[in-house]
Amino acid sequence: MVERFALDNPAAAGYSLVQLITTSSITAHFAEHTGRAFINVFSCKPFDAVVATDFIVRYFRARRCTQQVLHRGAPWPASPAGSAARTGAGGVGGVGGGGVQPRQFPAWLDRSGPRDLVAEAQRRWPWSVHHGGGPGRLRLVVGDAHLADVLDLPVGHVVDDADDYCTVWRESARLYRPTGSAPLIRSALVRLARRPGSLIVQLDPAAVNAVLDAAQVRPSTLRAHLNWLDRDGLLGRIGTTGASRGSGRARARVTSGGWGCYALTMPLPPLAGSTGETPGALNGNTTR
Numbered sequence: 001m002v003e004r005f006a007l008d009n010p011a012a013a014g015y016s017l018v019q020l021i022t023t024s025s026i027t028a029h030f031a032e033h034t035g036r037a038f039i040n041v042f043s044c045k046p047f048d049a050v051v052a053t054d055f056i057v058r059y060f061r062a063r064r065c066t067q068q069v070l071h072r073g074a075p076w077p078a079s080p081a082g083s084a085a086r087t088g089a090g091g092v093g094g095v096g097g098g099g100v101q102p103r104q105f106p107a108w109l110d111r112s113g114p115r116d117l118v119a120e121a122q123r124r125w126p127w128s129v130h131h132g133g134g135p136g137r138l139r140l141v142v143g144d145a146h147l148a149d150v151l152d153l154p155v156g157h158v159v160d161d162a163d164d165y166c167t168v169w170r171e172s173a174r175l176y177r178p179t180g181s182a183p184l185i186r187s188a189l190v191r192l193a194r195r196p197g198s199l200i201v202q203l204d205p206a207a208v209n210a211v212l213d214a215a216q217v218r219p220s221t222l223r224a225h226l227n228w229l230d231r232d233g234l235l236g237r238i239g240t241t242g243a244s245r246g247s248g249r250a251r252a253r254v255t256s257g258g259w260g261c262y263a264l265t266m267p268l269p270p271l272a273g274s275t276g277e278t279p280g281a282l283n284g285n286t287t288r
Helices: 049-060 080-085 115-124 145-151 162-174 182-192 205-215 219-231
Strands: 002-005 014-021 024-031 036-042 139-142 200-202 236-238 261-263 271-274
Touching: 036 049, 049 219, 115 200, 115 236, 115 261, 139 145, 145 162, 162 182, 182 205, 182 219, 205 219, 219 261
Parallel strands: none
Antiparallel strands: 002 014, 014 024, 024 036, 139 271, 200 261, 236 261
């Protein structure tokens, strides 16, 4: 349906439209006087909002774009095979705040990140999902059968350093947002905005520009994607004061124009901490 509305108000007059899609809708209003468009895409099926936004910006040749993404209810994983493997230890259901994922951070794997930021992430998102076993040092194992298949690894594979964890982190994110510019952004974040051996992403101006160039996206697209990763439990904002922290080579550079720091967190499970001397096979189930 397309109708011209608000003809008695020149500042708001313009065409409005409603397009029904399966159990969902797309609505829009175009204000002729100001040249602004207000577009809403509602879908109860998962879709890549980055792709949708980029298409709208290109189609209407927009000079500026402001976007907001609202998640209603619990997240819906993109992989049906993965959903069954993530039913343990809290699963993927939303907890308060409109479906924000619970998360945890394997601080002991970070060997080169700013110590105060690593400690903050550990304090806010302690690793709490464990596989039973005898005494021994904490280690991570892949506990999601679908994720193990994607990585071509056995269930129970030990993740024993930060760089290995980043590979698992990227593939875990694919379960939530597998298409569009999302994979390029995630890859650029772990390659260009963190030190080797660290799980802290530091988005100072140079890192932001490097990620934008590598992923070939606009700043608004990158900001939206950071918000989605946070909501999906895959990033956690830390060190939000904007001040330089630490000392020497460990200083976190959050300078004017920077976008802050993030910890590479993991939603529950698909990794579990094993306290036994051997990792064992988890078969996709974990217990607290």
